[in-house]
Amino acid sequence: MRSLFEAHERFKEKSLKIRRFKHKDLVGLFAKIPFEKTVVGTSYEGRPITKIKVGQGKRKILLWSQMHGDEATATMAIFDIFHFLQAKGDEFQGLRDSILNELELHFVPMLNPDGAERFQRRTAQEIDMNRDAVSLQCPESRILKSLVLNLKPEFSFNLHDQAKYYAVGNTGVQTTIAFLATAYNEAREWNAGRIKSAQVISCMNSALQEIIPNRVARFSDEFEPRAFGDNIQLWGSSLILVESGFYPSDEEKQYVRALNFQSILIGLQSIAQQSYTGYKIEDYESIPENNRVLLDLKIKNLAVGEGEFQYVTEVGVMQTEINSRNAKKFTLESVIEELGDLSVFSGISEWDAQGGRFRPISEFPELMKEYKIKNAPKCLKIGEPATFVVDFGNAQTLILDGKII
Known part of the structure; x- marks a missing residue:
C-alpha cells in the first residue's frame, strides 16, 4: 500500500528528528498517548520501561524496539503508528478499524533505555540482551521474557537496526530493510508458528517492493540458542524480526523510518485480515540473502x-x-x-x-x-x-x- 507510505508525514512525531534521543525525550510523549500505559519494570539503572496497549481484538501482538540502545529507527516509527491509530475519518479508517477491532497490540518502544542513554548496543551492564534470553542476567531481559510468557502473543515483532555494510544478495546494493523468520532449533525446521512468521514477512516484503525494489533482504536463519528471537519462536509466538538498514543520503534514517511505519502497519493488517495466509514459504525464501559485503x-x-x-x-x-x-x-x-x-x-x-x-x-x-x-x-x-x-x-x-x- 504505497499510499500509506506517502501519507507518513501526516502522522510523524515531529519531536523525534534524530536517532540519538534518550528515554527522557519519550516521557512527555508517553504522557500524551491516550492508550493504556503500564510500567512493566525498570532498567538496571532504574529507568522505567513502559508498555502501551491499544486495540480490543482477541489476537495479541507484542512489538518492541531498542533492545539495542543504538537501534532507534523503529522506535520513531512506533510513535508515528500511535498517531496513525489515534486519527479518525480519513482514507485509512478501514485499515485502522480492522487493526483495532481484530488485534490487541502491546508496544514497548524502548526496551533498553540505559543503552539509549549512551547510544550503545549493550545494556548498562555491558551485556548484549539479545544474547541473554537464557541466562537472563539483565532486568530488561527478564521483563521481555515475562511479557512473552504472560501475554502469550500470537505474533511478536522484534525491531532492530543493522549495520550499513549489508547488501542484497550478490547485487552490491545496500540493504534497506532485512527480515528474518527466526529458527526455533538447530535443524531450522518449519513448524506452524514459523511458517506464519514467513508468511507475514512475505506480505510486508511485497508492499516494500513497490517503494524500494531490490533493497529488501533476508537474514541468515542460523540458530542462536541465546537469542530472544529464536527462543520466542520456540516458546510459541511467531517471531518477525525486522532490521532497518540504510538508504542513500538518509543519515538520520527518516526515510527508513517511514518504511518501518508502512511495513509494520501492513504486517498488522495482514494478521488482522488473515491475508498473510495467501503466501508460502517459497515466497519468503525467494527474498535474497542479506550479505555483509x-x-x-x-x-x-x-x-x-x-x-x-x-x-x-x-x-x-x-x-x-x-x-x-x-x-x-x-x-x-x-x-x-x-x-x-x-x-x-x-x-x-x-x-x-x-x-x-x-x-x-x-x-x-x-x-x-x-x-x-x-x-x-x-x-x-x-x-x-x-x-x-x-x-x-x-x-x-x-x-x-x-x-x-
Whole structure:
C-alpha cells in the first residue's frame, strides 16, 4: 500500500528528528498517548520501561524496539503508528478499524533505555540482551521474557537496526530493510508458528517492493540458542524480526523510518485480515540473502611501493560513528579495513585510482597545514587512519579520513 507510505508525514512525531534521543525525550510523549500505559519494570539503572496497549481484538501482538540502545529507527516509527491509530475519518479508517477491532497490540518502544542513554548496543551492564534470553542476567531481559510468557502473543515483532555494510544478495546494493523468520532449533525446521512468521514477512516484503525494489533482504536463519528471537519462536509466538538498514543520503534514517511505519502497519493488517495466509514459504525464501559485503569506500587499482617492490592493490575503508560525550552527536572516523583482492566486496562509494600511486600525506606539508593534520600513516596498514595522497604525477587526490577530496 504505497499510499500509506506517502501519507507518513501526516502522522510523524515531529519531536523525534534524530536517532540519538534518550528515554527522557519519550516521557512527555508517553504522557500524551491516550492508550493504556503500564510500567512493566525498570532498567538496571532504574529507568522505567513502559508498555502501551491499544486495540480490543482477541489476537495479541507484542512489538518492541531498542533492545539495542543504538537501534532507534523503529522506535520513531512506533510513535508515528500511535498517531496513525489515534486519527479518525480519513482514507485509512478501514485499515485502522480492522487493526483495532481484530488485534490487541502491546508496544514497548524502548526496551533498553540505559543503552539509549549512551547510544550503545549493550545494556548498562555491558551485556548484549539479545544474547541473554537464557541466562537472563539483565532486568530488561527478564521483563521481555515475562511479557512473552504472560501475554502469550500470537505474533511478536522484534525491531532492530543493522549495520550499513549489508547488501542484497550478490547485487552490491545496500540493504534497506532485512527480515528474518527466526529458527526455533538447530535443524531450522518449519513448524506452524514459523511458517506464519514467513508468511507475514512475505506480505510486508511485497508492499516494500513497490517503494524500494531490490533493497529488501533476508537474514541468515542460523540458530542462536541465546537469542530472544529464536527462543520466542520456540516458546510459541511467531517471531518477525525486522532490521532497518540504510538508504542513500538518509543519515538520520527518516526515510527508513517511514518504511518501518508502512511495513509494520501492513504486517498488522495482514494478521488482522488473515491475508498473510495467501503466501508460502517459497515466497519468503525467494527474498535474497542479506550479505555483509560492503565497505564505505573501495579504491581500485592503487599502485603502492617503488621499483621491484611496486604492486597494484585495492583498499577498503570503513567508517565508525564516535559518540560525543553526551551521545547526542557523533563524528566519523575512518580506517583502512582491508587491503588486497577485494573482488568479493562492493563499496558504498567506489573510486578507480588507475594511474595513481600511494604517497603518505607527510610528503605534502602544505596539505597537512591546510587540513590541520598532525599525524598520518606513512604506509598502507590495516587499522590506520584512511588519510593519504594518491599521486598522478601532474595532479594529486587527497583521501582525508576516508573521503575523496
